[in-house]
Amino acid sequence: MQTIKGPGLFLAQFAGDAAPFNDFAAICRWAAGHGYKGVQVPTRGANFLDLDRAATSQTYCDEVKGVAAEAGVAITELSTHLQGQLVAVHPAYDLAFDGFAAPELRGNPVARAEWAVDQVKKALTASRRLGLNAMATFSGALAWPYVYPWPQRPAGLIEEAFDELARRWRPILDHAEDQGVDLCYEIHPGEDLHDGISYEMFWERVGQHPRACMLYDPSHYVLQHLDYLQHIDIYHERIRMFHVKDAELNPTGRQGVYGGYQSWANRAGRFRSLGDGQVDFGGVFSKLTQYGFKGWAVVEWECALKHPEDGAREGAAFVRDHIIRVTEKAFDDFAGSGADRAANRRMLGLEA
Numbered sequence: 001m002q003t004i005k006g007p008g009l010f011l012a013q014f015a016g017d018a019a020p021f022n023d024f025a026a027i028c029r030w031a032a033g034h035g036y037k038g039v040q041v042p043t044r045g046a047n048f049l050d051l052d053r054a055a056t057s058q059t060y061c062d063e064v065k066g067v068a069a070e071a072g073v074a075i076t077e078l079s080t081h082l083q084g085q086l087v088a089v090h091p092a093y094d095l096a097f098d099g100f101a102a103p104e105l106r107g108n109p110v111a112r113a114e115w116a117v118d119q120v121k122k123a124l125t126a127s128r129r130l131g132l133n134a135m136a137t138f139s140g141a142l143a144w145p146y147v148y149p150w151p152q153r154p155a156g157l158i159e160e161a162f163d164e165l166a167r168r169w170r171p172i173l174d175h176a177e178d179q180g181v182d183l184c185y186e187i188h189p190g191e192d193l194h195d196g197i198s199y200e201m202f203w204e205r206v207g208q209h210p211r212a213c214m215l216y217d218p219s220h221y222v223l224q225h226l227d228y229l230q231h232i233d234i235y236h237e238r239i240r241m242f243h244v245k246d247a248e249l250n251p252t253g254r255q256g257v258y259g260g261y262q263s264w265a266n267r268a269g270r271f272r273s274l275g276d277g278q279v280d281f282g283g284v285f286s287k288l289t290q291y292g293f294k295g296w297a298v299v300e301w302e303c304a305l306k307h308p309e310d311g312a313r314e315g316a317a318f319v320r321d322h323i324i325r326v327t328e329k330a331f332d333d334f335a336g337s338g339a340d341r342a343a344n345r346r347m348l349g350l351e352a
Contacts, residue, residue, distance in 0.1 A: 003323065004324070005296045005297065006037060006297035006320070007323075008037065008040055009038070009301075009312060010301075012081070014312065028067065029072070032072030038073050039075060040079055044080075044082040044119075054130070058129050061126065065131070076298055077134050077241060077296070078135050083100070083119035083137070085097060085116075086113060087168050088139065088141060117168070117172060134181060136215050139191045140168075143162065161192065162192065166202060173209045184240050185214060187216070195226060216239045216243070218284055219243075222269070229284065236293070244298060244299050244300065245299070246274050246279050246281075273306040274314060274315045299312070
């Protein structure tokens with residue numbers, strides 16, 4: 001066992017045009033001022049990290065690490081959620097997801113996907129230059145429109161979708177292996193990798209690639225009514241990243257998991273700031289600690305009710321209070337009588 005690192009903060013939800021949220025050094029100081037020890041850095045847009053430079057220049061990466069360190073935080077991981085989403089997009093979502101791409105690529109799904117693959121590979125290289133061993137991403141989705149099908153899915157449709165998804169990601173995973181960086185898919189509704197079984201379908205198709213890992217976020221499992229604690233028991237060897245995010249699911253006689261097309265504030269299932277939802281974080285931190293999770297506990301603030309700055313301030317203390325400093329001895333060591341094989345055999349009624 002080992003003590004989980006943290007608290008860390010995912011910067012994506014806080015980035016903006018106003019200070020201190022528009023400058024990397026300033027937002028790092030702001031995070032450190034709230035008690036965070038690390039920041040997870042999005043890579044879409046150059047206000048925090050110039051991805052092209054980071055992929056090619058060790059000097060630049062050392063400078064970025066130095067800026068964070070001077071502010072009082074470490075870089076925990078990089079994120080390519082938006083670019084990973086664009087590796088695989090069903091045509092029904094082309095227009096919606098075009099906003100994630102560079103402007104010159106919009107309306108050109110093939111060029112957009114090629115750009116996305118290049119972006120994810122660059123971020124993996126940048127991760128290695130920054131001394132990081134894991135990176136966050138989304139899988140994208142080809143099969144998601146058929147998750148709850150009517151009319152029924154034709155035979156082989158899902159298999160074809162996952163075969164293609166694996167084909168697109170395999171070269172990226174091989175690049176991740178070359179860089180020594182785990183690629184951690186956030187298991188998330190809207191992605192083809194949205195639960196344990198769908199992750200297994202993908203993992204099998206990429207040959208159980210050692211770099212195809214998981215980002216664990218219990219909030220997405222609460223909203224699916226999935227056992228998020230047993231999930232750790234099953235997949236702890238694949239979980240290499242951890243988003244600390246809360247959620248609640250309060251179904252009524254009028255709506256349930258699907259939410260009735262309501263706003264986040266009015267859905268039966270909604271994300272909440274830490275401590276305001278239903279996730280048993282005592283159980284989550286206990287299981288991850290039990291299984292020797294080696295990464296960071298990173299707050300991802302998403303809440304339909306609370307102001308983000310309040311959520312960030314409270315989140316640092318919440319994570320700090322839930323991190324378990326692992327023990328170096330057993331609680332009953334005081335009663336130990338030492339190791340003596342002859343005595344053990346006598347206690348068992350065996351000859352010494």
